[in-house]
Amino acid sequence: MDINIDAIRAEVRTWLADNWDPNLTLVEWRTKLVDTGWGMPEWPEDYFGKDMPPVAVSAIAQEFAEAGAIGVMKSGPRMLAAVTLLAHGNDQQKRRFLRRILTGEDAWCQLFSEPGSGSDLAGSTTRADANGDDLANGNGWKVNGQKVWTTSAHHADYGILLARTDWDVPKHQGLSFFVIDMHQPGVEVRQLRQMNGHASFNEVFFTDAVVPGHFQVGELGQGWQTAMTTLAYERRAVAGNRDAKEDKGRNGTIYGEYREEQAIANEPYTWYPQRAGRVDLVVERARETGKISDPAIRQEIAKLLTMHQSTQWFAGRLSELQKAGKARGPEGSITKLAASNVARLASDVHTAITGIDAMLTGDQSPHDGVIAEILVSVPAVSIAGGTDEIQRNIIAERLLGLPKEPRFDTGPFKDVRRN
Amino acid sequence: MEFSFTAEQDQFRDVLGRFMRDKSPASAVRSLMETDKGFDAEVWQQLCAEQGLAGIHLPEDCGGTGYGPVELAIIMEEQGRALLCSPFMASAVMAGYAILQTGTDDQKRALLPGIADGSTIATLAITEQSGLWRDDDIQLQATKSGDDYVLSGTKRFVVDGQNADLLVVAGRTDAGVSLFTVNAGSEGVTCRVANAMDPTRKLAEIDFSSAPAQLLGVEGGVDLAAIFNAVLIAFANEMVGGAQAMLDSAIEYAKLRVQFGREIGSFQGLKHRFSDLMVDIELAKATAYQAAQHLADGKDATAFASMAKATASEVFRHAAHECIQFHGGIGFTWENDTHLWFKRAKSSEVFLGTPNDHRERMLQAMGI
Secondary structure, eight states: OOOOHHHHHHHHHHHHHHHOOTTSOHHHHHHHHHHHTOSSTTSOGGGTOOOOOHHHHHHHHHHHHHHTOOOOOOOHHHHHHHHHHHHHOOHHHHHHHHHHHHTTSSOEEEEOOBTTBSSOGGGOOOEEEESSSOGGGTOOEEEEEEEEOOTTGGGOSEEEEEEEOOSSSOGGGGEEEEEEESSSTTEEEEEEOOTTSOOOEEEEEEEEEEEOGGGEESSTTOHHHHHHHHHHHHHHTTTOSOOOOOOTTOOSHHHHHHHHHHHHHHGGGTTHHHHTTOGGGHHHHHHHHTGGGOHHHHHHHHHHHHHHHHHHHHHHHHHHHHHTTOOOSTTHHHHHHHHHHHHHHHHHHHHHHHGGGGGOOGGGSTGGGHHHHHHHHGGGTTTTTSOHHHHHHHIIIIISOOOOOOOSOOSOGGGSOOO | OOOOOOHHHHHHHHHHHHHHHHHOOHHHHHHHHTSSSOSOHHHHHIIIIITOGGGTTSOGGGTSOOOOHHHHHHHHHHHHHHTOOSSHIIIIIIIHHHHHHHSOHHHHHHHHHHHHHTSSOEEEEOOSSOSSOOGGGOOOEEEEETTEEEEEEEEEEEETTTTOSEEEEEEEETTEEEEEEEETTSTTEEEEEOOOSSTTSOEEEEEEEEEEEEEESSTTOOOHHHHHHHHHHHHHHHHHHHHHHHHHHHHHHHHHOEETTEEGGGSHHHHHHHHHHHHHHHHHHHHHHHHHHHHHTTOOOHHHHHHHHHHHHHHHHHHHHHHHHHHGGGGGSSSSTHHHHHHHHHHHHHTTSOHHHHHHHHHHHTTO
């Protein structure tokens, strides 16, 4: 297909010149984006998009940035729901939910992980039982159980939910996928405090929470396949959504509203750079402490910079391979494992550089607490989004072709040993 | 845009890989390593004259094919993987780069075509006491004698020194360090074969006693660091090839070997180590490739060359050690092929500078 990027750029520019108005409200402006498709140009024309290929999408994003125009709401949990619904929802669900995600009117959360099933996500035990006998007439479901690690659940209007609907079949076949209204008496959200003092996640308790029949996404028993769409997107988007534009100095009421919205959306992620190890601070810290002349520490710094740089190069080459359709798929696990190694080494190097001051935290720790926050945040990086051990299994089995472990969970789920 | 190989480069690698596997099975490596010469002249001719590989990085007007460091890197990786016994490293890479960087146009046109077509085997003699090519490590004296020079001193760890027709030698005059060419058959040149731990890479110690020599380029005009960088990058790519061979070999064994009623490769305790090894190897490859691209782009490659050398040599050594461990007892036998690569890995770890040396060199090049 021939794409005339210059023509597309000209079209966006003209459209922005005619429509962009920084004194609209966010919802007014985003409604225009949703109606015209300029907000999600890569989406289908039938559902708020323009069917554009990736090259056009990045050109359009540049034109928006150039004009200082704000885009649709794309915060992490909302987009997880959006891409999943776009792929697996029915027409009615797409029309009902996608528009208000993009305008920012509805906030969403992802209800997958449970206290008893983290790495083994398909072992979920949150249950959805038919609410009465007449599902076809929309009596729907009642949900009982507990989810955990739910980012933004305390702001969410809706959640995407993985729950067990059949206990008599093997575990992957008994899961179904739902949308659940978070504002109801059967749903209780509690913040979960982490070892680094932040509370970015929640626990969510369901007690006879109600899900109407038309909130079921995809076929009954196909929940695992649907959840795979969400997880694939989540892995790709790990580094995404940090693109909050530098908009100080822009005039217009919409920017104030936007900043407020983004502050709320980004709040769970303020410590994420620290959990990745802050390699960028290492040389600066070594210089200001004088440790830069310690040969042992120099060696560790060199190892860290090498590991960090080579991980970026690997990831870059992988993304070129993916674009060319030459990647095998699970190579992302290599990047993830390498990122854990980088974070752990960075934490060790920061400790060695900081010395005894690493005993302090808060404003008594160097760089106004950032160093202490690195040290107590790094342990998360090798757990979140799939533990290092799971990445190693994926690499071994799917890239190196080693035989699978013997399994004990292939029979009907009700007979499988669990927590 | 990030570095990745072109479709043509991928295809080149495929063809080359088949050639190397065909010409350098472990049985061939074993028989060649027992000889003094250490390589198969017929395969060497095919490599140079038929395939034009030894001149891949040399310009066309010097008998080369005019490609660059990235294509050279592919050749090195595939050679390292197959542990091909040949004077490629000494002649094409070390002497080739030295002459290319230092010689006058006339000298390049006179000397490089023989290296490219394999009819001349050349080598580069820099090292005396230290493996790093620092200026003040070079003590061999060069003295002007008529239009030419005479050299006196000793060079150690000269790769394929006993096979070389042409020696490129670093020596010192009042103007500093220069490179000289010496005909290996000249009077005053005495070559002793070293007892190398890695029998697939022959090393020699060469004494020069008022040996006649010609100046390469201008006196004091050699950029040793630039030659060093180019050689290190090729070398790093050879080492990642070796590391990959070790991973492949261990994986193959782990899928076959049965203990406790199951393939040992199904045990998570091994799988996880395999995965960690793959991560290390992939990162070392990314570094070796990127360094080659950096050199091809004509940028100062010091930091990345040292980064690539340090990384690749540690990964290769680790991979070889793991490969022995995964094989268990059989891995420690002479009969099993792993030790061939293990010894190459061990000697590669310290040849041209240890990983610690190179990490320090890298930091300094980065201004840290």
